[in-house]
Amino acid sequence: MSSRQRKRRRRRRLQTRDGSFTSISKSGDSLLCREDDNSLLCGKRLRDSELDLPEDIWCNILSLMPIEDSARSACVSHAFERSWRCHPNLIFTEDTLSMIRNACRKGDRASAFASKVDQIIKNHSGSVKILELDMFRCNDLNICHLNSWLKIAITPVIEKLTLCLPVKYKEGGYTFPCSLLSGQSGGSLQYLWLKHCVFRPTVGLSFLRNLTTLYLGRVCITEGELGCLLSHSLALQQLELWYCSEIICLRIPLVLERLKCLSVTSCGVLQMVESEAPNLSSFMFYGSPVQLSLGQSLQVKKLNMECVDGSDFLHYAITKLPYVVPNVEDLVLSSYGERLNTPMTAAKFLHLKHLVIYFDGDSSPGYDYFSLVSFLDASPALETFILGVQQDDMNFDSISVDALHMRQRPDHKHKSLKKVTILGFCSAKSMVELVCHILENATSLECIILDTIFDAEDNYILGRCSVTSDRNPGDCFPTTSQVMFEADRGLMAIERYIVGKVPSTVKLDVRGPCSRCHI
Template sequence: MLLQDIWCHIHSLMPMQDSARSACVSHAFLDSWRHHPNLILNKETLGRNACGKGDIARTLISKVDQILKKHSRTAMKILKLDIFDCHDVDISDLNNWLQIAIIPGIEKLVLSLPSGYQEVYTFPCSLLFGQNGSSLRYLQLSYCTFRPTVGFGFLRSLTKLYLRNVRTTGGELGCLLSNSLALQLLELRYCSEIIYLKIPCVLERLSCLNVSACNALQIVESNAPNLSTFNFNGDTVQLSLRQSLQVKNLYMGCPNVSNLLCYAITKLPYVVSTVEDLKLSSPSGERVNTPMAAAKFLHLKFLEIYLDGDLSPGYDYLSLVSFLDASPALETFIFRVDQDEMLFDSIIGGALHMRQMPEHKHNSLKNVKILGFCSAKSMVELTCHILENATSLECITLDTIYDAEDEDFVGRCSETSARRSGKCSIQTSEMMLEANKARIAIVGYIERKVPSTVKLDVRGPCSRCHTLELISS
């Protein structure tokens, strides 16, 4: 018996496919395979041709059925069932498989169903009642309906919950959350029935909340006392973080909302006053300049702003100084701007008068990156303002080419990129022309303002892939 326990332990450490193959060697190995605690059933492990319709789907169902029935007497720890590409799986088969898997001892359950199954399949919550769900630590559901009710089982071990393309309401989710006291991470994506998301105060261990593309959502209220990271992507909502003193990291991306920066500077200081790391993504662009802040981010040390989409013609980049003014402890500022159309007044050949704001000091700012630096007069003014008023500045990086996939400049035919793709990303002639103008603006207006204690790092298109014709300033 001791030898069999050793074989079972060895097989539990092996990848599932290797353990299954070894079952053909001997009866002892076969028995060990049947006790394998971790089952990952997907296209890779079942065979790339296992998903589909008709006979192919029946083959998949037969394979999964045999594997799970052979493990029916074993306490599984992990079941990952990913049948995303198979649209002919019957509801009764799904329920039978889950009934085999969800027994005392199960720790991780991942169920990924085909797109559209949230309309026809309801996850059997009753399987999680009592001891069956008491050991579950990780639950991930995709493309199903999830209807926990009042009196839902006590999931005392659940630490991570992921719901993606799942039909559930805020009230139903609350029934689960109020009985999951060990929960540390909650992620909701494309959960279109949630209007009001309320996080109860009993979730004392919840530290991370991710909410993305829940289109009906209007209110997010969190009473979790130790929530430290909040990642939000979607339309702006009413935020109520009643225990906001612990929120240190906040990301907001609003793909369908213009003027996110205006919303952030006027609303967020009152919602997350102690935030230390703030990232804002405005894919729909800004129609108005950023106003001055009435309140401050007193603890903010890292700020990243990403502007994409259409900016209003003549958008005033210098107005971003309001974020710097509102953040007296700010140490790092990263500004990413991706413009398809160059709708601004270039400083090249324009007026030499530059606005100055000498009363605005940024004594803690040490590191600045502007990715997508252009020759817009207001962007040059913003850069000069930082150089003149950031008394602790150590390094400023100006990149005249913005590449979303080239954050660390590895796509510029450097030694690193040569080991990867060996070539730069494609740039239009308009982008190349503007990169040349931006370089001229740096030489003509910025370089002379760089203090001797500050490192200036200027990036641009590489000479090997792109040839620039110099334009006289």
Template sequence: MPMKESARAACVSRIFFQSWRHYPSLILTKKTLGFKQNTCAKGDIEALTYKVDQILKNHSGAAVKTLELDIFHCRDLDPCLLNNWLRISITPGTENVTLSLPKRYKEEYTFPCSRLFGGSGNSSIEYLHLTNCALRPTDHLGCLRSLTELYLREVCITGEELECLLSNSHALTELELVLCNEIICLKVPCVLERLSCLVVSDCSMLQMIESKAPNLSSINLEGDLVQLSLGQSLQVKSLDMDCSTGSNFLSYAITKLPYIVPNVETPTLSSISEMVNTPMVPATFHHLKSLEIYLDGDLSARYDYLSLISFFDSSPVLETFSLHRSQPQALEIERLGELPGGRQICQGANQTSPKSVMIFGFCSAKSMVELTCHILEYATSLGCIILDVVFDEYDEDDIGRCSVNPARKAGECCRLTNEMILEANKGLMAIERYIARKVPSAVKVRSSWAV
């Protein structure tokens, strides 16, 4: 290379090197480090160690705002190396920290809490996301004055330790706990005045959630049904509950939730087993506007879909109702017989008239037809009803099941078994025979099972 070009290259290299030393983001992941294999052999561990050491050695560390360290499949990495990397890269000015480790580290590696705090006992960290490690905070460590988002996935931390951490994180707005199986009682202290979103998923030992956060507005719970004590729950507008064990969750929801979250507006309720019909109760969801119900598991052969009218009667301002039924029941349409007027059910004074109704996984069960006919008869404000005889978890709203959804590969469609196709055809026959003629002219109706 001529001297002139060499000098230019050297100048550019020095400028780039100085710029790199103060680059604010360190994203050290499988992709950015150039690893393509799903396993991490001895040579890969050595390569990983060398690459990360060189990156941190050549970086000043002083300007790191974001650290993302994903060790992916390297299960035999020395924990001392991890501590050293965190010591170098997490500085008093660091704002975002993400650490993802293999499962074996869950009980073998304890995240150094001292790295979260500056010399003054305070911290500049705003976002903390830890996966597969232990976290053991204590009172004397200091205050996470800037922390707004905390995500713990498969992290070993007790309820008392978490409460200690939360009590020193007054700016927290979002808290997510996934598979944190040492927590028995989750206590959210009243000092979290900014906390608006709480997500708790599959924490197997959890028995109770007690929240005193005054402005909590969104709750997402998945797993075993736990005792809820939401002393100041007036701000809870969005509620998503997925009960993965037990049965008759809908009965619990309609009898208990009006008192636990009295101002909820958009609940989503998922049940895997309903063995009894949904009861009629005097409780009222005074502010409920949009209700989604997922029946994802086994239903009693005698389950009465018409009993879901209980939610209509309990929700005087309901605007949108969605029912998602995932399992075919293999019912014979011939068993329906004639439905001259349908069953008469006791209606309360609060029964509402939704504007939009959607049923995904519509079947030929007599009570399903009765539910639909009842809605058409009494929902005087109804503007649109969608009856889809196939439940498709990836595409429920647009009824276009092939390549439109990013969760699928291009051209991949919903797989239909012979049983699903048979039940879908029965559902369409039931719609044509019993429902189509009852649809008011002003109501838009759509029924489908294919693109």
């Protein structure tokens, strides 16, 4: 054997503290690797050494380790193996099972995933507190063993259950066995996350008394079944529904006194959201316009609404929302098609501090951005204002070179406004007028950012990779030649009409296209 071969063989072995060796599976399959014949001796030496600890302490230590590391430790000794078999957190994903690292062929991935999970769960000898089964990419998975896995893992001590099936099961290919959660089995469950399955809860699930978080994604469940579940989940704090296509009317009962966060996304046939939860503080909605009734909504402080397939959403927001959520402090509005200018109104957002408004670019060519002053006027406590405009089609008239007369509203002061950001700033005359109005009437303004490229992600403002150290080349939002042309016109409008009106106490930050990504 050559010296190089000996070194390579040595690298494939794991040396323990006492000098004995345990072989590691060459395939990298750390979860299913076998112990060396010396492992029993190794375990005995560990017990006789300064590492001698009670087995329950070893179990506690290994329970705090990631499942991959805990499984690897089982290769060292019988003492660690016993702890591994009692590991309370079973998180099965392609990553934790080394499916990605081992580069399984597409046809073998599902079979290998099922084989590993089946072996680990059936050999498990302890109580499972966390079970996560992420099989989203295993499209050829045969789920005949799934019920048996759940039956073994769902016991009176389980706290968190996550089940994500492949997309093909979203239309009713698998029905979650709700009977496993009845009686005392679901009494300790705090977190339930289901995706791509059928869920038909009954009165028997009234024992989900400790459930605090419920997420249902592409799950078949009727409003009656959901109502039955919610009426008995008195500890619920967070509810999220995502693409649940059977719910027509979502009713949140008064008994959910601990519910704080509600999120509803793209529930296709939904027509009404009615909440009586007295302590609801955050509500997020994405979808077609629905009838909204938040009942006892005095505690709602954060509201994020993105309405699709409907026009004039901002008109609805300025005239109706002050009465629906009178104490809102953080408001995000996304519009898909404004045909009417935003009107002035007597309604006020008296407590609003942070306002974000996004346009998707399908607004009317005649939309007046200057009319957004009505939102500033209706928000006397507003401190931060972010406007994002995705201009895929340039549906506006660019400000002309000799446009000297601009609209002014000197009687509308915004004394609390400190920071303004406009993403996708363009040369539209009404947008230039909006910025000039803010500069002249926001007496506490500290900073204004004018970005001629719309580049935002999850409501966080991003800089250009050419000037921001924490962004890599190519991270900037892609653009078209038409957007690039308008960005140049926007920069010229800033230079000609805005720069000269910036007070000395205000910092102006102008951002143009990225020198790396936007050529």
